[in-house]
Every structure is written in C-alpha cells, then in structure tokens.
Amino acid sequence: MGGGAAAAAAAAPDAALLAAAGDGDAARVKALLQQGAALEARDGSGNTPLLRATQGNHVEAARALIDAGADVNAKNAIHDSAYLLAGARGYREILALTLAHGADLKSTNRYGGTALIPACERGHVEVVDMLLVAGVDADHVNNLGWTGLLEAVILGDGGPRHQAIVKRLIEAGADVNLADGKGVTPLAHARQRGQAEIARMLEAAGARG
Structure with a gap:
C-alpha cells in the first residue's frame, strides 16, 4: 500500500468516529474506539469527536467519549471546548460530565x-x-x-x-x-x-x- 493510500486508510476510522459522534451514535462511537480510531481526531474546523457530540447535545455519545478519556478542554478553531460550549448552550448533562472530568473553570471562549x-x-x-x-x-x-x-x-x-x-x-x-x-x-x-x-x-x- 502506497503512502497516500496508507494515510487514507488510517484516516478513515477517525473520520467515521467524527461522523458517528456528530450523529449521536454512541454504539458506533464505542465500536470505532475499540477499533483504534483516534479519540482526539480533528475535523476541518478543529472539532474533536467530543466537540461534535456536544454540538448536537448527544449525551450518550459524549459520555462514551469522556469515559474513554476525551479531553473536555480541547478547543476548536473558534476556541470552543466541550465544557465551554455545553455551558453556553445550556446542555446541562454534558456540562455535568465535563465538570466531573477535569473542566478548566478558568478557560475562556473567543470573547x-x-x-x-x-x-x-x-x-x-x-x-x-x-x-x-x-x-x-x-x-x-x-x-x-x-x-x-x-x-x-x-x-x-x-x-x-x-x-x-x-x-x-x-x-x-x-x-x-x-x-x-x-x-x-x-x-x-x-x-x-x-x-x-x-x-x-x-x-x-x-x-x-
């Protein structure tokens, strides 16, 4: 397998994890993590799977990622983290998960x-x-x-x-x-x-x- 093909094959599980998280498919998120998808993969906007799950208020997908060790403070290109975004949007269940798993209370958004x-x-x-x-x-x-x-x-x-x-x-x-x-x-x-x-x-x- 050439270098480009190998890179594409490696990226495929990561892209699938980002998509599953964004869809709120907790079962697929868990399966992809077991298959070796990168927990902190990034999309073109700098979103991690956890950020993608948080954007849709997908609690169980977010829980699966956080339980696997996802960074609740990782920020995307516009300086949102799962913690900051959950707080701003009023997503209480995901916010509680981030607070229980190391949310940086001093972290700040783009403003x-x-x-x-x-x-x-x-x-x-x-x-x-x-x-x-x-x-x-x-x-x-x-x-x-x-x-x-x-x-x-x-x-x-x-x-x-x-x-x-x-x-x-x-x-x-x-x-x-x-x-x-x-x-x-x-x-x-x-x-x-x-x-x-x-x-x-x-x-x-x-x-x-």
Whole structure:
C-alpha cells in the first residue's frame, strides 16, 4: 500500500468516529474506539469527536467519549471546548460530565469569557447554578469589559430567568458595583432598560447607580 493510500486508510476510522459522534451514535462511537480510531481526531474546523457530540447535545455519545478519556478542554478553531460550549448552550448533562472530568473553570471562549458569562446572558439558570457551585469566578471580565452580571442585564430581557440569575450571582458574592469599560454600573444599565425588579435586587445588595 502506497503512502497516500496508507494515510487514507488510517484516516478513515477517525473520520467515521467524527461522523458517528456528530450523529449521536454512541454504539458506533464505542465500536470505532475499540477499533483504534483516534479519540482526539480533528475535523476541518478543529472539532474533536467530543466537540461534535456536544454540538448536537448527544449525551450518550459524549459520555462514551469522556469515559474513554476525551479531553473536555480541547478547543476548536473558534476556541470552543466541550465544557465551554455545553455551558453556553445550556446542555446541562454534558456540562455535568465535563465538570466531573477535569473542566478548566478558568478557560475562556473567543470573547475572553468563562462558561458562566454566556450562560448568564442566555438565561440558563440551572447552568449558572452549576458553574457557581463548581467555583467559576463570578466577577471574571471578558474582552467586552463585561461580567456575567453585566451580560445578564445588558443582553437579558429583565424577565424571570434573568432575575433568577441576578439573584444567584448576588448570593454568590458577585461585585454588584463592578462597572463596564465605560464606567456604567449594573444598576445604571438595569435602570436604563427599565428592569425594575433587577434594579431593586441590585439596590438591596448595595449597588450604586
């Protein structure tokens, strides 16, 4: 077998594993791993099989890969890892698996944010709970100059889920006066957006406008 043919033959199981993970076919994932497919194979976008499974919220395929030792912190070309992606999208079961298998709580996405910040923005209350309990820094500031609290206010809708997230951040000891890059505080942002209940909670926690 020539060099090119040998390389193609070696790559075939890896490509099949990436495809099976992306399809959520846990049984095939396990079979391909037993056949020697590379656990950390990469597709053209830098995704590993675990990232492909996470993108589709395929819990059992992700579990099979993690049980086999897949790196939950391996990042693709746009700096997503299985851990960061699960947090951002609210995929609680996969997030729990990553947290139990070495998730780097200080790792950041392409915006310089931890997993907590997009979870706050998108209203993933249960994910915010999980990440705060795990020990993610409530006051981490991303490249935009925003914390999770600021994103919950600025990009949230002020409704029940974002109110619940603000409450949890306050209870976790988040700095309610940590302003954005222009010096605007969370309370000032809440008032500007007519988020009366969030403003009330912030005021009760000692926030300044």
